[in-house]
Amino acid sequence: MIVNCTPIGMDVKTCKKMMPVPDDWNLGGKFIFDMVYNPVETKFIKKGIKDGAVIIRGIDMLVNQAIFSFTIWFNIMPDTACIRKIPLDNI
Numbered sequence: 001m002i003v004n005c006t007p008i009g010m011d012v013k014t015c016k017k018m019m020p021v022p023d024d025w026n027l028g029g030k031f032i033f034d035m036v037y038n039p040v041e042t043k044f045i046k047k048g049i050k051d052g053a054v055i056i057r058g059i060d061m062l063v064n065q066a067i068f069s070f071t072i073w074f075n076i077m078p079d080t081a082c083i084r085k086i087p088l089d090n091i
Contacts, residue, residue, distance in 0.1 A: 001031040009034060009042035019044050027051040037062045 004020040020034075021027070021044070032048035037058035048055045063083055071077050 001033065002027070003033045003035070004042075004044055005035045007036070009036045009039075009044050011038045017043065019047065023047075027053040029053070032056070033061075034058050035061055 002021060006020060007015050008018045008020045009015060016039070019042075027048045028051045030048070030051075030053045032044065032053045033056040034042050034044050034048075035058045036042050036044075040057060040059050042058075045055055045057060063080075067078055067080055067083065
């Protein structure tokens with residue numbers, strides 16, 4: 001498992017083009033978790049998909065945190081299917 005919990009890959013001029021692992025690493029068969037959610041598809045995630053890794057995007061973490069925070073504050077579990085249908089293009 002490789003977890004990126006750094007700003008590397010974020011939609012920032014210097015970070016967007018970077019990756020938290022060397023370009024020549026084969027990520028096939030690995031679990032990749034990129035906590036970056038803007039952009040949704042980081043260079044790291046794209047490489048993981050290309051190499052055949054199991055990936056978890058940062059947007060998944062962001063949505064799950066929001067769902068459980070809402071539940072804690074309002075004691076209501078929101079409809080997660082509805083939230084997950086929101087287009088990610090605007091993030």
